[in-house]
Amino acid sequence: xxxxxxxxxxxxxxxxxxxxxxxxxxxxxxxxxxxxxxxxxxxxxxxxxxxxxxxxxxxxxxxxxxxxxxxxxxxxxxxxxxxxxxxxxxxxxxxxxxxxxxxxxxxxxxxxxxxxxxxxxxxxxxxxxxxxxxxxxxxxxxxxxxxxxxxxxxxxxxxxxxxxxxxxxxxxxxxxxxxxxxxxxxxxxxxxxxxxxxxxxxxxxxxxxxxxxxxxxxxxxxxxxxxxxxxxxxxxxxxxxxxxxxxxxxxxxxxxxxxxxxxxxxxxxxxxxxxxxxxxxxxxxxxxxxxxxxxxxxxxxxxxxxxxxxxxxxxxx
Amino acid sequence: xxxxxxxxxxxxxxxxxxxxxxxxxxxxxxxxxxxxxxxxxxxxxxxxxxxxxxxxxxxxxxxxxxxxxxxxxxxxxxxxxxxxxxxxxx
Amino acid sequence: xxxxxxxxxxxxxxxxxxxxxxxxxxxxxxxxxxxxxxxxxxxxxxxxxxxxxxxxxxxxxxxxxxxxxxxxxxxxxxxxxxxxxxxxxxxxxxxxxxxxxxxxxxxxxxxxxxxxxxxxxxxxxxxxxxxxxxxxxxxxxxxxxxxxxxxxxxxxxxxxxxxxxxxxxxxxxxxxxxxxxxxxxxxxxxxxxxxxxxxxxxxxxxxxxxxxxxxxxxxxxxxxxxxxxxxxxxxxxxxxxxxxxxxxxxxxxxxxxxxxxxxxxxxxxxxxxxxxxxxxxxxxxxxxxxxxxxxxxxxxxxxxxxxxxxxxxxxxxxxxxxxxxxxxxxxxxxxxxxxxxxxxxxxxxxxxxxxxxxxxxxxxxxxxxxxxxxxxxxxxxxxxxxxxxxxxxxxxxxxxxxxxxxxxxxxxxxxxx
Numbered sequence: 028x029x030x031x032x033x034x035x036x037x038x039x040x041x042x043x044x045x046x047x048x049x050x051x052x053x054x055x056x057x058x059x060x061x062x063x064x065x066x067x068x069x070x071x072x073x074x075x076x077x078x079x080x081x082x083x084x085x086x087x088x089x090x091x092x093x094x095x096x097x098x099x100x101x102x103x104x105x106x107x108x109x110x111x112x113x114x115x116x117x118x119x120x121x122x123x124x125x126x127x128x129x130x131x132x133x134x135x136x137x138x139x140x141x142x143x144x145x146x147x148x149x150x151x152x153x154x155x156x157x158x159x160x161x162x163x164x165x166x167x168x169x170x171x172x173x174x175x176x177x178x179x180x181x182x183x184x185x186x187x188x189x190x191x192x193x194x195x196x197x198x199x200x201x202x203x204x205x206x207x208x209x210x211x212x213x214x215x216x217x218x219x220x221x222x223x224x225x226x227x228x229x230x231x232x233x234x235x236x237x238x239x240x241x242x243x244x245x246x247x248x249x250x251x252x253x254x255x256x257x258x259x260x261x262x263x264x265x266x267x268x269x270x271x272x273x274x275x276x277x278x279x280x281x282x283x284x285x286x287x288x289x290x291x292x293x294x295x296x297x298x299x300x301x302x303x304x305x306x307x308x309x310x311x312x313x314x315x316x317x318x319x320x321x322x323x324x325x326x327x328x329x330x331x332x333x334x335x336x337x338x339x340x341x342x343x344x
Numbered sequence: 345x346x347x348x349x350x351x352x353x354x355x356x357x358x359x360x361x362x363x364x365x366x367x368x369x370x371x372x373x374x375x376x377x378x379x380x381x382x383x384x385x386x387x388x389x390x391x392x393x394x395x396x397x398x399x400x401x402x403x404x405x406x407x408x409x410x411x412x413x414x415x416x417x418x419x420x421x422x423x424x425x426x427x428x429x430x431x432x433x434x
Numbered sequence: 435x436x437x438x439x440x441x442x443x444x445x446x447x448x449x450x451x452x453x454x455x456x457x458x459x460x461x462x463x464x465x466x467x468x469x470x471x472x473x474x475x476x477x478x479x480x481x482x483x484x485x486x487x488x489x490x491x492x493x494x495x496x497x498x499x500x501x502x503x504x505x506x507x508x509x510x511x512x513x514x515x516x517x518x519x520x521x522x523x524x525x526x527x528x529x530x531x532x533x534x535x536x537x538x539x540x541x542x543x544x545x546x547x548x549x550x551x552x553x554x555x556x557x558x559x560x561x562x563x564x565x566x567x568x569x570x571x572x573x574x575x576x577x578x579x580x581x582x583x584x585x586x587x588x589x590x591x592x593x594x595x596x597x598x599x600x601x602x603x604x605x606x607x608x609x610x611x612x613x614x615x616x617x618x619x620x621x622x623x624x625x626x627x628x629x630x631x632x633x634x635x636x637x638x639x640x641x642x643x644x645x646x647x648x649x650x651x652x653x654x655x656x657x658x659x660x661x662x663x664x665x666x667x668x669x670x671x672x673x674x675x676x677x678x679x680x681x682x683x684x685x686x687x688x689x690x691x692x693x694x695x696x697x698x699x700x701x702x703x704x705x706x707x708x709x710x711x712x713x714x715x716x717x718x719x720x721x722x723x724x725x726x727x728x729x730x731x732x733x734x735x736x737x738x739x740x741x742x743x744x745x746x747x748x749x750x751x752x753x754x755x756x757x758x759x760x761x762x763x764x765x766x767x768x769x770x771x772x773x774x775x776x777x778x779x780x781x782x783x784x785x786x787x788x789x790x791x792x793x794x795x796x797x798x799x800x801x802x803x804x805x806x807x808x809x810x811x812x813x814x815x816x817x818x819x820x821x822x823x824x825x826x827x828x829x830x831x832x833x834x835x836x837x838x839x840x841x842x843x844x845x846x847x848x849x850x851x
Contacts, residue, residue, distance in 0.1 A: 256795040265800070267763040289744060290760040290798060292768075297756075338759055366547045368574040373535050375571055384540055391539075 036253075038222040039080040041071055042235055043095070044087035045227050048109035048120045050135045051163055051216075052280055053236030060087065065094060067229035070249045072102050074225075081105075085235070088112055107135075124149055133159040139166050144177050150201070151188030159200040168287050170297045175304060175335070182308035190315045193322070206276035207309035207329065208316075213269070215279035219246075219261030219291065223253065233261070233291075236282035266292040268299070272337045273330075276309070277302035296336055303335040349413045349420070350429040352406060357427045363399045370395060453550055453577060458510035460552075461499060462720040463492060465526055467736050469518040470558055471605055472596035475630040475657055479739050481518055487723040492530050494749035495721045500537050502752065503544070510548035512577070516731060521559040528568050552577040554626070556593070558605060560612040569619060580616050582609050582647075583627050584640020591632060610647070617648050624651030624691075629670075631661050637673040642680055645690045653693045656813075658789040660805035667812035674816030682824050687843075697821060699782025700814035705775065709765045715787035715799070716761020725749035729761050732788020741792050744799075760799055761787070769802045783810040 045061040063071075075082050082104040088111040108116035110126050120135045121128060124146050128134045134157055138146070143164060153160055164170075170178070186204055200206065206214065216222065218234035223246075225231055230245035231253055232238040238245075247253040259265045261281060269279055269292075279294065287295030310329035316322045334340040352360075370392050379385050403420065406412075410429075412420060418433035467485040469476075499506065513534060515527050531551055538546040551572055557580035559565055569576060583589040590604020616623060625644060629637060637654075644652050656662075656670075674694055681687050681695075703709075715730035726745045728734050733744040747753035767775060769790070774780060783806070787799050794801035 257798055257801055260796075260798060260800055265768055267765060267768055268759070287756045288759050289757060290800065292800060293760040293763060295756040295759070338763065342762060362547050365549075369535065369539070369546055369549070372572055372574060373539055376532050376535065384536065388539070 036078060036221060036223060037080060038083065038217065039071070039075045039078075040083045040085060040222065040224040040235060041068070042085050042224065042226045042238065043068070043091065046087040047085040047227070047235075048088065048107065049137060049235070050085065050107050050118065050120050050161075051137075051234075051236065052165055052167075052278075052283055053234075053239050054165070056239050060089070061227050062087075062091070062095075063225075063227040064229065065098060067225070067227075067249060068095065068098050070229075071225045072098065074249060076102060080223075083107055086112060086116075110134075128153050128157050128160070130156050131158050133157065133161075135161045135163060137163045137165050140164050140170060140174055140178065144181050147181050147184040147188075150185050154185075154189060154192060154199040154201060155197065157199055159202075161202045164301065167301050168283060168295060168297050170301060175300060178301070179304050179308070182304060183311070186308055186312040186315070189312060190319070193316050194319050202276065203305045204309050204312055207274070207306050208313045208323065208326070210275040211326070213263055213272075213275050213277075213279070215263070215269075215277060216281070217261075218281050219255060219258065220263075223255075225249075234282055236280075240282070260290070260292045266294075268294060268338050268341065271341070272299075272302075273332075274299075274302035274306040274337075276305060294338075296338065299336040299338060303332075303337075307332075307335075345433050346421075347413070347431045347433075348428055349431045350410045352410070352422070352427050352429065354427060356402075356406065357422065357424060360399070360402050360422060361424050363395060363402065366395050367392075367399060453512065454510040454548065457508060458512050458548075458550075459506055459508035460512045460514055460714065460718040462514040462516055462718065462731050463487060463495070463527075463530065464517070464720060464722040464731055464734060464736075465492075465515055465520055465523040465530075466518040467723070468522055469556065470522070470595060471519070471556055471593055473594070474592040474632075475628055475661075479736065481736060485723040485736075486523060487526060489526060489529060491721075491723060491725045491749060492526065493533065494725060496530070496533060496537060498749050498752055499719075500534075500541055500543055500545075503541075505753070506545075509544070510550075511545040512550045512552050514552045514554075516554055519556050519558070520553055521555050521562075521565050524559070524562075524564045524568055528564075528571075531568075531572060550575050550577050552579075554579045554581065556581055556605065557609040557612050557616070561615055573619070576620070578616065578620060579623060579626055580609065580612065581627075582606075582613065582625050582644065582649075583633070584636055585643045586610075588633060588636035588640040588643075591636070592630070613647050613649070622651070623649070624653050625649050627652060627654040629654060629656045631663055631666055634666060634669045634673055637670070638677040638680060641677055641692050641694075642684075642686075645686055650689060651691050655693065655784070656806055656809045658784075658786045658803060658806055660793065660803070662805065662809060667808040670809055671812040671816050674813060675819050678816060678820035678823060682820070682827055687824060694813060695817055695820045696782060699817055700779040701781040702778050703766070703780040705767050708781070709767050711764040711766060711769075711787075712784050713764075713787040716758050716764070719753075721749065727753055729758065730788060732786060733791065737788060738792050741794075741797055744791070764799065769800045771802065771804065773807075774802060774804065779811060779814040782814070783807075 041063070043063050045057040045059065046055060049055045072082065082102055084099055084104055084106050086106060086108045088109045105117035107118045107120060108114060109120050110122050115129065118133045118135060119129055120137070124138070124142065134153070143162065150160065150162070182204060185201065189199070189201060189204060192199060216234070222234070223231055224234050224238065226235070226238040228242065229249050231247040232245055233255070246255045255261070263270050277298070280298065281291040283298055284294050285291050287298070306329065310331070313329055370388060373388060374392070377385055377388055407414070407420070412429055413431055415431060415433045418431050421430045421432055422428070423430070465487045467481050468483045469481055513531070517523070520527060537543070538549065555578065560580065583593055586604065586606040589606040589609070593605045595603045595605060627640065627644070641652050641654065677692070678695065681690070681692065715732065718730050720728040720731040720734065722728070722734050725748050727747040727749070729744060729746055731737060735743040744757070746757040764787070774783070777783070785802055790801060790803045791797070791799045793803040793805070
């Protein structure tokens with residue numbers, strides 16, 4: 028997903044069930060299955076067709092009835108599927124560090140920072156098999172100063188492995204390290220701006236996290252349409268810290284923003300620091316790959332900066 | 345009678361303003377601090393002496409440096425907002 | 435021998451901007467949510483007699499704040515006491531101030547060299563022995579504002595005693611008797627007047643009445659809440675123009691100030707160069723009886739009609755700096771709707787972050803309320819009239835008078851909360 032200042036709605040996530048897998052920072056706190064009604068699914072798909080939206084279907088860990096597959100296949104879409112379901116998909120959400128990721132596929136691993144730090148070697152191994160891996164740190168808002176040093180070391184270690192893969196002709200993507208090298212502008216989640224979520228209750232939410240946090244926090248439904256109040260606050264140009272930032276790979280999670288600062292347009296310190304540790308590690312990786320040969324010659328180097336939190340840089344200036 | 349006799353720089357003004365504030369603070373603290381609190385009382389008495397000396401020293405140094413006009417029985421005043429020095433005579 | 439003294443009074447009749455404006459931290463103790471009055475326009479929707487700050491809470495707040503000097507780098511501090519009516523808790527306030535003075539000195543805190551104790555009071559208890567003893571003890575560090583709305587009729591229209599049922603007993607007489615004592619003790623003091631829809635017909639006579647009482651600075655503003663009715667702007671403009679005539683014809687402009695008239699309002703604003711936030715919420719700190727910290731008192735529960743309070747920490751765990759980030763990055767353009775950005779008379783149009791939050795469509799401080807729009811535009815028109823008339827008068831009286839007035843002109847205080 029991409030997002031720019033004048034972006035418009037482009038994507039719709041459909042949570043097919045209350046127990047659909049999480050592929051992002053939020054936890055699925057619903058344990059009872061509630062499949063989206065076939066009527067809601069069909070109307071959601073029609074809404075997407077009318078609005079020209081690309082759909083991402085998010086699956087639970089059980090097989091859907093045949094008529095659901097039939098409905099889903101009436102539109103071009105991508106599938107986000109838990110690995111427990113045991114089938115191919117556009118994106119597989121791995122159910123832990125013991126999972127076996129698909130060859131040449133795209134996978135997501137949701138993990139606490141503590142677990143991640145112990146699995147640099149696993150990440151490196153997976154990258155040798157996968158086309159792309161997205162790492163989602165589920166507790167990054169609790170990150171301490173000491174954690175930062177360890178995360179920096181982790182990124183460096185994984186960076187070494189990626190450098191080796193690139194030299195050997197493989198070029199896997201890792202959201203935290205390679206995205207920033209490839210990007211030319213902010214590329215954030217886009218929730219509430221370019222992306223909207225249809226939950227299994229037939230209502231729209233800014234993103235799945237808003238649904239699981241509070242079902243009453245909806246922004247319209249299939250009957251009345253979308254109604255996002257203060258929609259401008261989800262846009263990059265209305266985010267005073269982010270609009271000047273060049274950690275372009277940052278997820279800029281508006282749900283985490285609201286959780287930590289009470290405002291969807293303002294990231295907390297920890298989200299900024301994590302994004303900048305990744306940005307700086309990407310800078311080092313880019314330099315190291317370029318020492319091995321020509322790589323992305325049209326792109327300038329990622330500049331060196333002396334802060335990890337742009338808020339502090341803004342404030343000090 | 346009040347007569348404008350000179351002006352100091354904002355940096356010089358800041359020094360005397362800070363001492364003025366400190367002296368006022370010490371004077372008002374002296375109203376509530378008693379010798380029972382020996383340690384703090386001792387600190388206060390010492391500070392009042394030091395601040396008073398610095399205060400006088402500022403006026404002596406500035407008067408000499410700028411050569412302000414003086415008068416018997418008069419006193420100088422500073423306007424903190426304009427940094428102007430006035431000679432006030434009865 | 436020469437006696438060297440310093441003074442801090444204006445040589446000219448110019449009222450000062452807020453003390454150490456821009457470089458002072460404002461820390462507010464909400465000592466009580468009780469008040470003798472039940473003013474009709476009061477934004478405090480949750481006043482009560484139960485929530486009084488305990489000494490333990492006040493001490494814990496002070497210990498936290500003074501113990502984290504690195505988090506409060508501002509050169510100066512204003513320790514602010516509000517309520518309800520703060521002087522109802524004069525015993526507690528006295529104890530707090532004594533502790534603050536002692537601790538700032540004991541800790542060698544940089545604020546010992548630059549602090550004030552500030553009060554906004556209804557003035558009813560001002561003359562009492564306990565309040566007067568406190569004033570005598572702390573006089574050189576005090577800033578006290580008494581709120582009086584104008585004539586008896588105007589004042590008693592809103593500022594009535596609570597609990598008097600349909601009788602609606604006004605408080606004017608109990609306040610006005612303390613004005614001479616207050617002005618004797620604080621000759622430069624100004625008063626704050628709040629205008630709501632029903633007050634508009636009394637503006638002119640009220641400002642002149644306050645001047646007549648010897649108050650040289652009248653800081654007056656329209657409430658930010660959405661209370662305005664159709665036609666209010668026209669009435670408001672007429673009142674201000676009549677006031678302008680009286681101030682100019684009566685020569686009041688030489689020595690008295692009214693914040694409605696300012697040379698700096700009513701101009702378009704540059705999106706980049708004039709993009710700062712108006713309100714100081716977040717740069718301030720407020721603590722209530724429960725020991726909760728807020729970015730400003732307006733974010734405490736008793737100030738909010740619709741929204742939940744914004745708590746940024748407490749006296750035990752300290753301040754959650756993440757909660758302050760939205761306030762410290764707020765700018766004018768990000769929170770303003772298009773009509774404000776395109777407004778030709780934008781300068782001087784104020785807002786209150788708390789009211790913005792309370793009135794917003796979502797729980798955000800990034801949606802500017804524009805309920806005051808038509809009143810600002812009316813003010814700008816009357817303001818233009820005032821300056822055009824005044825400058826013409828001064829020109830006709832000669833260049834010297836104009837220059838002299840420019841040099842000596844009184845100023846009012848644009849701080850409105």
